[in-house]
Amino acid sequence: MQQSTSLNPTTIAAIATPPGAGGIGIIRISGPESLAVLKQIFTPTSSSCLFTTHTLYHGKVTLPSDGKILDEVMAVYMQAPRTYTREDVVEIHCHGSYLVLQNVLELLLTYNVHLAEPGEFTKRAFLNGRIDLTRAEAVIDILAAKTRKGVDIAQEQLDGALYRRVNAIRMALAGMRARIEVAIDFPDEDIEIIDTESFLQTLEEDVIAPISGLLECADEGRIFREGVSVVIVGRPNVGKSSLLNALLQEERALVTEIPGTTRDSIEEYLDVMGMPVRIIDTAGIRKNTDMxxxxxxxxxxxxxxxxxxxxxxxxxxxxxxxxxxxxFATVSDKKVLILANKMDLVSDKEAVFRADFPETIPILPISAKEQQGID
Incomplete structure (x- = not known):
């Protein structure tokens, strides 16, 4: 039997599916004792079950003390190193009830199995050499992605797109370092080991330019990963909540003619051409308010x-x-777009307020109520 390549002597477990009710909930176990623990709590339906690697088996999870059935499940043992963590891994596919999953997990923890910390399975995959740091970060980005574009970018990184670019720079630097070390070790050689002009050109083309390209893409990647924060600001009753509802195409915020209806911020995400936009409706700002x-x-x-x-x-x-x-004076130092709302009640939409604000700041005539100008 092939032994686990794990650097971790402990066995860990955690619920691997999101909280909430569902058809299936999965508990993952990783570590040297994974199969032994499974055999302690899992009773297969078939008497010929051999726990062949990467094969699902039907059965029941039972309490060894009294045989009480905790759930009817499917269980799979995956032998190292052909697993996510490169350790022996077991997955128990239960019914997707949080109580059922919690009961099974609590049973596992009585067998010297430790509760996994957040991200520990991916950490072990990294420490055991299955993925590099760029791919480990990509896993987090996939889980946190708020748009399909964000998922696509993270999937490319998980496939090694960023690693290949960084590795090419690393290899170029390693080659240049080797040439410098040879020149230092053999200073008395008649031949010129390093052609300065060629060396500098290689440095520019294979190191500096690719690094510059990565840095230029960094802000764009951050925006697609984290999104941008947009705050709707204005006096009470200018239509902020109506705009939020119009953008979301649902009645997310209460809208009345009473000033001060919105007393706390309301936040939602919009997918704008693949970019996650966190849009925030704020309380109308005015003086003489209650606490x-x-x-x-x-x-x-x-x-x-x-x-x-x-x-x-x-x-x-x-x-x-x-x-x-x-x-406006309190926000003029920010990136500002002025929205002149209720323009369905105005005939001359072009001239409105233009003289009241700097020419460099755009003014967009809209009607949140009629959903005009917000496409």
Whole structure:
């Protein structure tokens, strides 16, 4: 029998599927005692079960003390090193009830099996040499991706796209280092070991340029991975919540004619051409509020400070108020798009408020209620 290549002497287990009810829930075990523990708690339906690697077997998980059945399951043993962690791995496929999964997991932990820490299976895969660090990070990105584009980028990284680019740079540096060491070790040789011009050209083409390319892609990758934060800011009753509902195509926020209806921030994600956009509806900012609304306004100001982009909304159907100008002054140092809302009530949409704001800041006439100008 081929032995596990694990560097970890302990056996770990955890629920591998997301919380909540479902058809199937999976418990994963990894480590040298995986198969032995499975044999202790699993009673196969077939008497000829040999626990052949990578083969599913039907049976029941039972309490060894009294034979009580915890669940009817499918179990599979996967022998190292042909596993995710390069250790012996067992998966128990239970019914997708959290209580059932928890009962089976608690039983496993009575057999000197340790509860896995978050990310520990992937950590072991990295430590045991199955994946490199770029692929380990890609696994996290796949799990956290909020758009299909984000998943595609993470899948490319998991397939080794980033590793190959980094490895090419590493190999180029290793070759250059070898040439320098030869030149140092044999300084008295008549031949010129290093052609300075050729060496510098190699450095530029094989190291500096590829690194520059990676750095240029880093911000784009971060945006598709983490998304951008957009905060909708404005006085009460200018239509912020109506805009959020229109963008989401659902009644996510309450909309009334009473100022101060939104007292806390409401956050949702939108998929905009593959980019996750975290859009936040904030409490209308005004003076002379009650304590609860004041807390919402304080939180709104904190979110503004952290925002990548600010949608500054004004009521385009009335004259700009001093409160609008005061509020705009607090966000003018951010990337701002001015949204002149309620333009379905205005005839001259082009001239609205243009003289009230800097020429460099765009103004977009919209009607959140009629869903005009928000495509």
């Amino acid at each position: 609860v609304e004041e807390l919402g306004i304080k939180r709104a100001r904190q979110l503004i400070n952290k925002a990548d982009i600010v949608f500054f909304m004004v009521d385009g159907s009335v004259e700009l108020e001093p409160a609008d100008r005061e509020l």
